[in-house]
Amino acid sequence: MFIVFEGIDGSGKTTISKKLAKSINAFWTYEPSNSVVGELIRKILSGNVKVDDKTLALLFSADRIEHNKKIKEELRYRDVVCDRYLYSSIAYQSVAGVDEDFIRSINRYALKPDLVFLLICDIETALKRINTKDIFEKKEFLEKVQEKYLDLAKKEGFVIIDTTDRTVEDVYSEVFKTVKLRSNYGF
Ligand SMILES: Nc1ncnc2c1ncn2[C@@H]1O[C@H](COP(=O)(O)OP(=O)(O)O)[C@@H](O)[C@H]1O
Numbered sequence: 583m584f585i586v587f588e589g590i591d592g593s594g595k596t597t598i599s600k601k602l603a604k605s606i607n608a609f610w611t612y613e614p615s616n617s618v619v620g621e622l623i624r625k626i627l628s629g630n631v632k633v634d635d636k637t638l639a640l641l642f643s644a645d646r647i648e649h650n651k652k653i654k655e656e657l658r659y660r661d662v663v664c665d666r667y668l669y670s671s672i673a674y675q676s677v678a679g680v681d682e683d684f685i686r687s688i689n690r691y692a693l694k695p696d697l698v699f700l701l702i703c704d705i706e707t708a709l710k711r712i713n714t715k716d717i718f719e720k721k722e723f724l725e726k727v728q729e730k731y732l733d734l735a736k737k738e739g740f741v742i743i744d745t746t747d748r749t750v751e752d753v754y755s756e757v758f759k760t761v762k763l764r765s766n767y768g769f
């Protein structure tokens with residue numbers, strides 16, 4: 583199974599996705615990935631280099647093409663759990679002003695996940711959880727991103743979990759139950 587975690591920064595994706603991968607012996611990975619394109623993206627996100635929003639959208643999709651090769655290879659042997667994926671591009675880049683059709687079009691070759699968790703969180707709580715801030719980590723922007731994610735969730739059937747005022751253990755146990763139900767193995 584190819585399982586994806588989406589949500590705003592500070593919603594708990596990294597914590598929960600790593601925990602899940604460990605317990606089901608899956609390969610854990612993330613976007614922006616560790617490809618050469620991913621490294622360039624990180625420089626841009628830190629605010630040191632500026633590019634057009636459409637250029638950044640293209641870089642995320644290029645990084646995803648590179649990352650997909652690794653994901654497909656790993657899926658031959660085990661499940662893959664990914665911290666952010668295609669829906670980060672649709673949510674963040676569209677809120678940044680890039681046309682959604684353009685984003686979908688440049689991502690049309692991206693492998694479809696089997697299960698997507700959307701972790702939602704009160705914005706103030708999420709911001710308190712984040713240490714280092716990148717160019718997108720501002721209250722008004724993240725509010726819009728979360729709304730966009732919720733729109734997508736309805737259309738695409740994501741499993742939505744609110745992590746505000748819940749412990750990691752509590753959120754994780756809900757995630758694990760869902761994965762168990764959706765998988766053929768019954769871990
Ligand atoms: N349910 C939760 N309750 C309280 N703190 C959490 C919860 N989930 C994650 N955290 C903490 O919040 C911070 C950000 O979590 P992280 O998993 O990195 O979020 P994301 O990957 O979505 O940015 C971390 O310090 C983590 O320990």
Ligand SMILES: Cc1cn([C@H]2C[C@H](O)[C@@H](COP(=O)(O)OP(=O)(O)O)O2)c(=O)[nH]c1=O
Pocket residue numbers: 591592613614627642666667668670671672674675714716718719
């Ligand atoms: C994968 C992806 C991430 N992003 C953004 C979301 C985050 O603000 C940023 C970096 O993601 P991430 O590494 O998850 O941030 P952090 O380490 O702070 O949790 O990139 C996009 O805008 N589009 C994308 O397609």
